[in-house]
Amino acid sequence: MKRKLALFLAVCLCICAPLSAQDMEAPGAGLGGIVIDSSTAGDPATFNPLIGGDTASSAVYSWLYPSIIGVSPYTGLEEPNLAGAMASGWEYDESGTVLTVHLRDDISWNDGTPVTSADYMWAVEATRSGQIDSPRAGIFETMADGTPAGGKIVSIEAPDDYTVVVTFSEADCISFSDVNDVTPVPAHIFTELYGDDYAAMNDNPRDIPTVSFGAFKDVEFAAGERISLLADQAYPDALLGFVSPSELVTLQVADENVATERFIGGEFSILAVPATRQEEFRTDEKLLEFPRYEFTGNGFTFFSMNHANPDNPQPGFDEDGNLIPQEPHPVLGDVLVRQAISHAVDIDALIEGIRDGNGVKVATHTIPTSWVYNADLQYEYNPELAMEKLAQAGWIDHDDNPDTARICQDCLFAREVDESYNGSELTLDLHVPAGSEVGEQMGLFFQAEMNKVGFAAVFEAIDWGSAFLPELTGQTFDMNMLGWSLGLPVDPDISPFYYPEVDVPGSGFNFVSYYNAELIELNNQARVVPGCDTEARAELYGRVQEILFNDMPYFFMYVSESMTAVLPGTENWNPTPYSRTYSMDAWVSPAVAMP
Secondary structure, eight states: OOOOOTTOOOOEEESSOOOOGGGOOOSSTTOSOEEEEEEOSOSOSOSOTTTOOSHHHHHHHTTTSOBSSEEOTTTOSEESSOTTBOEEEEEEOTTSOEEEEEEOSSOBOTTSOBOOHHHHHHHHHHHHTSOSOOTTGGGBSBOTTSOBOOOSEEEEEEEETTEEEEEESSOOSSGGGGGGGSOOOOHHHHHHHHTTOTTHHHHOTTOOOSSOOSSEEEEEEETTTEEEEEEOTTOTTOTTSSOOSSEEEEEEOSSHHHHHHHHHTTSOSEEEOOGGGHHHHHHOTTTTTSOEEEEEOSSEEEEEEOOBOTTSOOOSBOTTSOBOOOOBOTTTTSHHHHHHHHHHSOHHHHHHHHSTTOEEEOSSSOOTTSTTOOTTOOOOOOHHHHHHHHHHTTEEOSSSOTTSOOEESSOHHHHHTOGGGTTOBOOOEEEEETTOHHHHHHHHHHHHHHHHTTOOOEEEEEOIIIIIHHHHHTTOOSEEEEEEOSSTTTSOOOHHHHSGGGOOTTTOSOTTOOOOHHHHHHHHHHHTOGGGOHHHHHHHHHHHHHHHHHHOSEEEEEEEEEEEEEOTTOBSOOOBTTBSSTTGGGOBOOOOOOO
16 A cells, blocks of 8 residues: 655644653663553454555554655654664665665564565565465566556565665656555565465464564464554664563454543553544543544545446456456446435535534545645535436436335446346445444434435444455445545555556455546556656646546545544653554553453
């Protein structure tokens, strides 16, 4: 995924002053208490960063492996010599197509083996092999067997232990970030475990790493209950020269309100405060003592809208790199239906009523803090127009009864796929991950709004790991709600999400099977603007936004007005616009001991 965060200006409020490492103190290595967090995301699918893609997994393995290039928690920009990263510097050649990355020579895995270019190269070869389920393969121009992958990276080489050379197919304004998509792993361990049989990683995704690099190590996993990591005093980049907490524990909880109440009771160290509880933390005298940090989120929440038939998922390309025509979704394959839904749902009411006003409405992937944001692109709540568009799409009100669903009369699917589909009801399944009260309320709200204009929408909250994620990536869903929390709202490039190269059932991020040739051409042009001129790029990205607004691969909903809080007495918490936890290795946490 893209992690480039350039030009993002976060709107933040923190009731504590920023700290430098010199300002921080702690009683000693492993004496800073246990940091206890909560999660409603379900169990991680893997502890392996080369095959992982879900939030629960990345929350674990992000502590266990370095990145090749660091991103500053203060600026959101890639910078050299950052904690937890390998790069000490880099430069391009005159053509702008060859990037040379110089690596630090002062860091080691926790078994004492130096971290070198071999660790990055092993991960590169595995990702490019085509043997593993990795959504990151799209950064390469071709796979190892020559299959087109659609990316700009032609080759990655390591001339010595502390140099990596990346060659791009052309000078590119954003491909620098692609280098960071591949996470280095300890090559000496992974070679021993897998050799060049990279596919073996898919067979045991929850293999526990025995060697790592980070503030914490030694995963202990109890399905459905907890994940524990012990402090790693071998970590060379600790802010204080040692890791203060003794352990990092994440406990599974049923929902956000349970997490909030247990946090208030002192059981959890940190809380992403739900939207419905934020005002309480601002006004309740008993909660004012909790340090908090408020910020406009760098991401957005949306309902993905499957464009292709969920009974017949197809990749974007065949084995020869030819575009595969997608059989349309029986309902959502018609843009008129997707646009009708945009007029049927009152997002302003959703934000005000369900999120207590803690959200900013958006209608594309760019957000109000983005350098290319277009405030004029907004969905219009207009149920009458929604019904008109449904009628135009061939979904008719056959009995003048608002309580019954419309039926297909020469709708798109009946015309193009199956004539016998005529007479079918206008029905869709709406799914959200279980465990979030706000998410479930939003799903019910969508269901009610859509059914007012003639849908027979069915809502269900389903388990993330066993149901939601498999049907999402497997492309067997209708409408599923989730959020991106990535570099995308800052870097407006859309290639990781809407290109046919990443339309891969089972692993790709274009799980809605969206394709628009003009959008791809404009996006490609924006990547290679001479000198990366901001104004020229912004004009191209503006047109990209207009296409997304009209085509609706997602029902873009809102950007969160977010809040993070920690327990009173927490020491060395130093939240920034780009990370609320980067200083965790220095924390002194007063969370109560677990039973």
